[in-house]
Amino acid sequence: MALTKEVTQDKIEIVGDFKSVQVRTKTAVMEDGVELSSGFHRHVVTAGDDYSAESAELQAICGVVHTDAVVAAYAAHVEASSPE
């Protein structure tokens, strides 16, 4: 009858031209290894974001996909999308 909480990043997706990294974090309450309930929390790491506080797996992914060229291209996209 041991209740435990398991937090996992169960879905990581890289989407779009600017390699946005969509992360789904699952929090599950388990009883003796059997899931009783769970919920999802989402966030997105976009090119240029500080990802130093993310998980080691996410840091590795962002380090690969968020190249200087992608970061610069995304910054230019945001600037171009910003009206005065």
Add this chain to the structure above:
Amino acid sequence: MSKARDSIEDLKTIDANFAAKAPLATPSFTGNATITSGNLVIGTNGKGIDFSANADSSATGASTTSELLDDYEEGTWTPALKFDGNNVSMVFSSRQGYYTKIGNLVTANCYFALSDKGSSNGAASIFGLPFTNSNVSLNYSAMSIVFNGMSFADMVVGYITPNETQVRLREVTNAGAHTALVQSNFSNSMDMMMTISYRA
């Protein structure tokens, strides 16, 4: 004994053949199908419920791009007010966001309240949306909003542009002039609720 052994071997062959073909089976039902316990599980990414048999009549100017319902998800997200992408020393006294994604349509709502707006400045946006707005032509969506502790002229609007995860906050005068909301439009104790639906 020999005939009995042969029969057993025949049954084994039939059983093996049936097992091999079973995964290829495509059940078809007439009438309703009811799952009395448990869920209907879509086991392959991108698959779902196909509504293409529906004979919908399109309105003038509308075109169909998909009739497959291939996603559903609900959860939470964390909204963050930022000015030019920063919120140095900003303190949220409370904040919470929820989302539901049906197909490619995300509806996200949130509430947040500040106890200190911090020292960052620049154009105001709400960051932290749960999905990236898809990068297709003219894919803009507008939000609805209610707030306290803000000054502006004469109306506050917000929208999301393609390939982004932020809602840009703007003020529009009665004469139609658009400018970005900035830090001075916000009080230290402002609060806001907003909802936006967009295509992920």
